[in-house]
Amino acid sequence: AAGAAGVVIFNEGQPGRTDTLAGTAGEPTVSIPVVGTSFAIGQELAAAGTVLHLKTDTISEMRTTENVIADSRWGDPNKVVQLGAHLDSVLAGPGINDNGSGSAAILEVAETLAKVPTRNKLRFSWWSAEELGLLGSEHYVATLSAEEQARTKLYLNFDMVASPNYSLMIYDGDDSDATGAPAGPEGSAEIEKLFEKYFDVLRQGHVGTDFTGRSDYGPFIGVGIPSGGLFTGAEGIKTAAEQALFGGTAGQAYDSCYHQACDTIANVNDKALALNTGAIATAAVVYGFSRDLPGP
Ligand code: PHE
Ligand code: ZN
Ligand code: ZN
Ligand code: ZN
Structure with a gap:
């Protein structure tokens, strides 16, 4: 694809990583920031006359895909409590x-609460194409009207909640662990505190995890919607302190099958899944009935 506009190249990129695409002798080398797992070769590069020689082992193709959104029958439509998980x-x-x-966790909660007449509206969302760069959630948030956006009071994200070598991680709404990561919008720390309280009541340890932008909460925090959620770890390595809290094996990945063929039904920790599903149900009920939702 020599400078062609609109060509989408898929690769296994990491946010923040820059891929360097070397030109052949005498041609410029360009660096392209990789967003999620896809990026586009835009008009700008083509217009600038850049010649790109791209090698990729994944052939791109166009597909149409859909998010699945389910609203509760009851609840104030002006106060939407949204939960989401990517389905791809x-x-x-x-x-x-x-x-x-x-x-599965949010589906279980949706089915359990289907006949519970909450005060606020619960919106369950199964995002498409997260792995291609948060495409489903980006599209959803980008196409909300200003009114719909204002009605969305908070967003809860659940991406990888049953890692085999799990840690129980809660998105850090206020950067209280001072890693310098971006804090969430106002109200996000209150969501973090609810999940902390749930685990505390169970005398179960928990740790914070930064809003890195690597999952579907990204577009929501991008427009200032208070956000939170749970995570049990991906390719990262469990620390000794985490082993003390959760068992498992320090020095090994939380999920050694992350993004691999072995991420099968055998790659699920039942205890983590049960604890987290309970936390999700608790948050859905608390925020489903709250008169005073987090946020400004
Ligand atoms: N979104 C990543 C994926 O689907 C996993 C992830 C979630 C990483 C949350 C960091 C934080 O592969
Ligand atoms: Zn993934
Ligand atoms: Zn994921
Ligand atoms: Zn915090």
Whole structure:
């Protein structure tokens, strides 16, 4: 694709990583920031006359895909409490922990609460194409009207909630662990505190995890919607302190099958899944009935 506009190249990128695409002798080398797992070669590069020689082992193709959104029958439509999990997986494997786990957990909560007349409206969302760069959630948030956006009071994200070598991680709404990561919008710390309280009541340890932008909360925090959620770890390595809190094996990945063919039904920790599903149900009920939702 020599400078062609609109060509989409898929690769296994990481946010913040820059891929360097070397030109042949005498041609410029360009660096392209990789967003999620896809990026586009835009008009700008083509217009600038840049010649790109791209090598990729994944052939791109166009597909249409859909988010699945389910609203509760009851509840004030001006006060929407939204929960989400991505339903897609990477091509490499079946994606059972990433993210059958979160998808199944919110489905279970949706079914359980289906006949409960909450004060606020619950909106369950199963995002498409997260693995291609948060495409489903980006599209959803980008196409909300200003009114619909204002009605969305908070967003809770569940991506990988049953990692085999899990840590129980709660999105850090206020950067209280001072890693310098961006804090969430106002109200996000209050959501973090609810999840902390749930685990505290169970005498169960928990740790914070930064809003890195690597999952579907990204577009929501991008427009200032208070956000939170749970995570049990991906390719990161469990620390000794985490082993003390959760068992498992320090020095090994939280999910050694992350984005691989072995992310099968065998790649699920039942205890983590049960604890997190309980936390999701608790948050859905608390925020489903709250008169005073987090946020400004
Ligand atoms: N979104 C990542 C994926 O689907 C996993 C992830 C979730 C990483 C949350 C960091 C934080 O592969
Ligand atoms: Zn993934
Ligand atoms: Zn995921
Ligand atoms: Zn915090």
